[in-house]
Amino acid sequence: MIKARGLARRFTTKFGPVDAVRGVDIDVAEGELVGFLGPNGAGKSTTLRMLTTLLQPTAGEAIIAGRDLLTDPAGVRKNIGYVGQKNGGGVDQRVGDELEFQARFYGLSRSEARRKAADLLERFDLQGMEKRVIITLSGGQQRRLDIAMGMLHDPRLLFLDEPSTALDPQSRRNLWDHIKQLKADGVTVFLTTHYLDEADFLSDRLLVIDHGAIVGEGSPDELKHRVSGDLVVLGTPQAAIVATKFENAVVDGEKVSFRIPNGDRALPQLLKDLDAIGVELHSVQVHRPTLDDVFLTMTGRSLREDANAA
Template sequence: MIKARGLARRFRTRGHTVDAVQGVDIDVAPGELVGFLGPNGAGKSTTLRMLTTLLTPTAGEAIVAGCDLLTDPAGVRKRIGYVAQGHGSGESQKVVEEAELQGRFYGLSAAEAKRRTAELFQRLELTELADRTAGALSGGQKRRLDITMGVLHKPELLFLDEPSAGLDPQSRSNLWDHIRALHRDGTTIFLTTHYLDEADALCDRILVIDHGRIVAEGSPDGLKSQVAGDLVRFETDMPSVAAEIAGKVEGAQELHVDGNTVRFRVPRGDTELPALLRALDQADVALMSVQVQRPTLDDVFLTMTGRSLREDAHA
């Protein structure tokens, strides 16, 4: 559904050249739900804008939804849906009119636009809101309207740019269910997000971009398996003795002592923890707390780049 090779974008700003995207290769198969992660300034939004024809690449090529990005941008636009970060609807028009008008823009007949709007309103729980003005909707309701408008013409490929940004947890969870339903129906989805739990929960595969280059690619579990193991952390009033015992655990790595806290990584924290607790008990080491944490996508990024995906997620 997406095949990009050497896609790049260079900007001139204040007399300086900025290589925002430096020759990325992207492959997305039909039916996939692919997440695109990266901190602010990494090239995420620039890449998305190129793939959706909103920005002309400086170099490279791409086939998007079967059409050449450079020679047939109109063909790309006909076959994709795009839900941007900002709301796509107006403020004063009725919700149902806004959706039906979007369908007419894509060439649907009045009857087909009306039928398709009713179908999507039912699925996305907007039916009871049809006669409200778009400006009167809550944030979560507006995002559902945006998605309705993005898929009204039954696109083969849907781009979602930060779809749940700014939503409360309940609205986010509700939106995730709707995205999953679209995916089950066969829609290919390319999703950018700052929420690592969102990428982990929704995506079949993840691409991570940093400084304009793809630095990691794989399934969420596959990427996390590249980190050195589970993080074991415990607090004790005998940290030096506890650290010596922890260092003898098979496969223990990255052992650190910080005040009363001892932490290290081990391939399987859940299986190693019982033996460790017994050894600490036999040495009369009292524990105040114990935690075992599976690797996260942020750990993957930290391991590969030395910095956190979360550092400027909301900058």
């Protein structure tokens, strides 16, 4: 669905050139839900704007939904949906009017537009809201309406830019369910996010971008396994002795922690070995690595801190 090679964008500013995206390769198969994860300023929006024809790349090429980005941008536009960070349509319009107006814009007849609007309102849990003025909808309802508008022409590939920004936790979960449903309906989804929980929950596969370059790729679980291993924390009065057995072990009073691959599977043998050398244990915990551990290992920075600072 997406095959991009060496896609790059340099901005010229009065302070000199800014290489926002430095030659990225992106492959997305039909039916995948791919998360594009990175901190603020990493180059997510710039990449997305290039993939959706809104911004001309300074180098590289791409085939999007079967069309050539450089030679057939109109063809790309016809075959994709794009939901930006601030869509909203005409905020002083009524929900139903706006959907029908946009549907007519895509060439649907009046009756087809009405049918399509009703269908999308139901699909995105907005039944009965036709007559509401858009600005009176809740944040979550407005986001769902934005996505409904992006789906008016039944694109097989949908781009979502930071879909759940500024939503409360309950609305975010609800929106995520709708995004998962799109995938279940066969739509290929490519979304940008700087939220670890969103990337983890939604993505079949993640592309991690930092400073305009892709620094990691894989399913959330693959990335977590590959980079950090599981964190094992043992409570024992002999913490210092246990620490000598593991590389990178950290002792904190009567606690010792260290990382090992597949901690849950390794643990039974490990406990037997410790017992054999007379180590007395009070508690045992295994923590699976988080995507933040992954990001920290890849870039030396915590994405959580970046996200909190945003």
